[in-house]
Amino acid sequence: MLRAILLLLSIAVLQATENQSCLKCHGMANLAEQTGPGRRLHSYHVAPSGFEHSNHHSLRCSDCHVQGYSQYPHAAAKTIPDCLGCHQNNSAFLDGSKERSLLLRDMEKMKTEFEQSAHHSALKDSFTCVHCHNPHRFADQRGKNLSFEERIEWSNAVCLNCHNSEKQINELKTKEYVYRTPEEIHAWLPSTEMHWKKVRCVDCHADFSGMERNEEERFSHKINPKEKAVRNCKECHSTESILTTRVYQMNMRKAREEEGLITAILWNNSYVIGATRNRWLDLFSLTLLVSGVGGIAIHAYARYYVYRKNRREKNDGE
Amino acid sequence: MENKHSSLGESHLDRFFYPLWLRIWHWLNAGLFLLLIASGVSMHFSSLEKPLIPFEAASLLHNVSGILLTINYAWFVVANFVSGNYRQYIPVFKNIFARLFLQARYYLYGMFRGEDHPFHISRKRKFNPLQQLAYVVVVYYFIPFVIGSGILLFFPELAPENFLGFSGITPVAIFHISIGYMLTFFMVVHVYLATHGETIWENFHGMITGYHSGHIETHPQSKDESSKEGKP
Helix, strand or coil, X not given: CHHHHHHHHHHHHHHHHHHHHHXXXXXXXXXXXXXXXXXXXXXXXCCHHHHHCXXXXXXXXXHXXXXXXXXXXXXXXXXXCCHHHHHCCCHHHXXXXXXXXXXXXXXXXXXXXXXXXXXXXXXXXXXXXXXXXXXXCCCCCCCCCCCHHHHHHHHHHHHHXXXXXXXXXXXXCCCCCCCCCHHHHCCCCCCHHHHHHHCCXXXXXXXXXXXXXXXXXXXXXXXCCHHHCCCCHHHCCCCCCCHHHCHHHHHHHHHHHHHCHHHHHHCCCCCCCCCCCCHHHHHHHHHHHHHHHHHHHHHHHHHHHHHHHHXXXXXXXX | CCCCCHHHCCCHHHHECCCHHHHHHXXXXXXXXXXXXXXXXXXXXXXXXXXXCCHHHHHHHHHHHHHHHHHHHHHHHHHHHHHCHHHHHCCCCCCHHHHHHHHHHHHHCHHHHCCCCCCCCCCCCCCCHHHHHHHHHHHHHHHHHHHHHHHHHHCHHHCCCEECCEECHHHHHHHHXXXXXXXXXXXXXXXXXXXXXXXXXXXXXXXXXXXXXXXXXXXXXXXXXXXXXXXX
């Protein structure tokens, strides 16, 4: 037991020591170099606090940055770290948890989806996993006790990290491109801010075809070109809404699990006009309306009957 | 306006029940109600395959009609106060249940037996007890509530972030829809009860011309006294 503790302790110390020596330079916010086409400024900064809270915090820098870093100072990276080396078919990565197993299973699909995405089509190999999922600060929030809005915000931050930054977009662009802010691009969308708080970017911008219903929390990595983005309101605001099979289905299921069936039904927290309705309210109100109309029909018939009867009696009297 | 009752010694003014501002408000309200119900139902029960009204059009229609309804209501509040018409809505609580019962009994039984209306209307009291109760609830509660919740849905950032632990917009939406259902129910019943004049069209005609052509009470005080005793 003591040996095991000492072993773990020494691994942690070694890892911390190695990472600290890297972060001595890479922890500096202004560590950058002008390189590549156009001599653009590339930052080599890794925020230590961000890394400590990331999913990779337990790794050594050299676990991913494998070659060419044994001496100091080292040259700029010649190879991009291979994410799939760990995240795909790696038994060391499997810790037996359901989420990890699903992630591994999904990885092959994600790769195929990504290769069909607008990002890959436009930027080819210069755009990789790390452009969205910064390995030095990426912290998967799935399974965490976040509110619905927090989950949306977390998901959208992945996209907005680049799309909210003209600098980031300019660094990536391969052809002439006039940067427009997400607000400018979505000016046509009513209640834009509300949509961004309640819907993930990927719900409109990704291709979900072929995904299974229980995969709604995962999104498709096949990001569509802008021409294929959802612009038709009815695709979300209808009973056959794409949202009800995506993030809102997940939200409703989660609400049922956490708050109980009745509360979730009565206080459906996933209100989207046209897509999610309180069935009890509709049932009660429509019953009331139909009963009212039925009552009126009976009453009107009785009036007509009495009117005819009175007229007949009057005619007979004459 | 000449009418069949002018020979009874009533003044021309006795029959002028509905001034122009009231008629404009009423019919605008009616038209906007229909547009709001149609667009609201279309959005609420929105379907990709068979939309009643295309979603974008329904959304625009609902928003524009809602804004016009709000302006129309503001106009009503001001004109209602300035003209003194608000007095029609001040409920008389004395013997209210007996009077409500008499009116309901008339609709459900008395009218089929050829009985007279239990409460004849006059310029001073245009509503029977059931009408007054319904109009007070609708005009002073339901319409302001539906406008208020509509404004919160129109500017969702104004809705509370959190309401009893739920996202604020959900209770507001449910409240808005509930009132919408009740107003729809009111409108159906209101239109039907409007056919209960001396002829089916009498009340509709009155709300167009401003003149009530049916029987009126020229001495409402005595009628009130009799109604207080529970007698028709």
